[in-house]
Amino acid sequence: MSFFYWRLMTDADAVRKDKVRGHLAMALFALLIAVSFSIGHRAVDHVEPGALNAIRFFFGAAIMGGVAYALTPARARHTFFRPVAVWRYFVLGALMGVYFITMFEALKTASPVSVGALFTFMPFMSAGFAYLFLRQISGPVVLASLTVAAIGAIWVIFRGDLDAIIAFDIGRGEIFFFFGVAAHGAYAPLVKKFIRTEPVTTFTFWTLAGTWVCIMIYALPEIVATAWGALPASVWLTIAYLAIFTTAGTFFLLQYAATRIPAGKAIAYGYLTPIYIILIEGFAGSGWVSISVVAGALATVLGLVVLAFTSDG
Numbered sequence: 001m002s003f004f005y006w007r008l009m010t011d012a013d014a015v016r017k018d019k020v021r022g023h024l025a026m027a028l029f030a031l032l033i034a035v036s037f038s039i040g041h042r043a044v045d046h047v048e049p050g051a052l053n054a055i056r057f058f059f060g061a062a063i064m065g066g067v068a069y070a071l072t073p074a075r076a077r078h079t080f081f082r083p084v085a086v087w088r089y090f091v092l093g094a095l096m097g098v099y100f101i102t103m104f105e106a107l108k109t110a111s112p113v114s115v116g117a118l119f120t121f122m123p124f125m126s127a128g129f130a131y132l133f134l135r136q137i138s139g140p141v142v143l144a145s146l147t148v149a150a151i152g153a154i155w156v157i158f159r160g161d162l163d164a165i166i167a168f169d170i171g172r173g174e175i176f177f178f179f180g181v182a183a184h185g186a187y188a189p190l191v192k193k194f195i196r197t198e199p200v201t202t203f204t205f206w207t208l209a210g211t212w213v214c215i216m217i218y219a220l221p222e223i224v225a226t227a228w229g230a231l232p233a234s235v236w237l238t239i240a241y242l243a244i245f246t247t248a249g250t251f252f253l254l255q256y257a258a259t260r261i262p263a264g265k266a267i268a269y270g271y272l273t274p275i276y277i278i279l280i281e282g283f284a285g286s287g288w289v290s291i292s293v294v295a296g297a298l299a300t301v302l303g304l305v306v307l308a309f310t311s312d313g
Contacts, residue, residue: 022260026269029253034276036246040104043238049104050219051226053097056239057212060247064208067248068201079198083206088194093210095183095190096251100211101218102180110173118177120153123268125185133189136262141310146268149303153271155296156278160289188266191258200259204252271300 043052072080083089106115123146130136158164195203216223257266275297282288 018260022257022266023269025253025257026261026266027272029250029257030269030272031276032245032250032253033270034273034280036242037273037277038280039238039241040107043235044104044107046231046235047226048219048222049101049108050215050222052104052239052242053100054212054215054219054223055228056242056247057208057215059239059243060251061205061208061212063244064201064205064248064252068199068205071201072199080202083198083202084196085194086206086210089206089210090214091210092187092190092194092207093212093214095187096207096211097214097218098183099180099187101215102176102183106173106177106180108173110171110177115174115177118174118181119270119273120150120157121178122181122185122270123150125182126188126266129186130189130262133186133193136189139310141306142262142265145303145306145310147303148306149268149271149300152296152299152301152303153274156274156289156293156300160292160296188254188258191255195255195259200252200256204248204255207255208247208251268304271304275300 040052069077069080103115127143127146154165191203254266278289278293278297
């Protein structure tokens with residue numbers, strides 16, 4: 001009897017540690033995304049969104065493919081080259097393609113503030129899609145925590161200016177990005193639904209490859225028209241960062257977390273993105289925000305802390 005009790009406790013500890021790793025993965029995910037907003041906004045002045053995302057996903061898929069191949073045991077490498085149900089990767093790739101293309105298109109005509117505000121709707125959309133695809137129901141505490149975190153994030157995004165929040169105007173760019181946010185919201189629960197027995201690294205590689213193919217189909221005219229040799233070094237550095245950290249890195253982190261914590265909880269960590277941006281700007285010498293904005297940031301963190309310790313039911 002004591003052996004079975006010990007085994008039960010060991011399994012429970014393993015599950016708990018897995019969930020903690022999922023939360024930490026999404027905190028890192030938000031940090032990597034925050035950096036990409038800052039450097040990606042400048043790159044759009046030199047290269048079209050479709051071409052930029054096509055080249056980043058090409059390199060990102062290549063990097064992730066090398067990692068996945070190296071981590072796959074030699075006896076199982078034939079499964080790496082012959083994935084089962086390839087259609088899964090194109091569905092996920094199409095969703096990510098819509099998200100990234102609409103994000104960069106939106107940043108061409110809309111302010112980062114309004115685009116960031118729309119981003120805060122993603123956890124609620126993800127929770128809705130999680131119910132639709134997985135019958136995963138978010139409890140009242142989870143929904144309340146999401147709401148608190150969202151209010152704090154919006155307050156941070158608008159830098160504590162109530163008039164700016166009231167004057168928020170939806171334009172063409174914001175409408176584009178709304179569909180991108182919905183696509184990203186559907187992505188996390190579908191990862192949990194689609195992943196099978198393949199390693200996360202292999203699943204990530206084929207998802208990146210599917211995303212690259214979908215973006216290539218959309219952006220072929222932009223790719224052909226881009227003078228790649230004339231791009232400044234800063235753009236290539238941006239592409240390198242996007243390929244390594246916010247393509248291969250964030251895809252792996254999101255898919256790793258999506259199999260360990262509910263979709264609504266995973267995507268909620270996107271609320272940390274504006275807070276990270278403020279910290280990055282502050283340490284970079286761009287100035288610090290007011291106490292009012294710090295209060296909003298703390299509300300977001302509080303909501304996420306409650307969310308992390310709330311049961312998944």
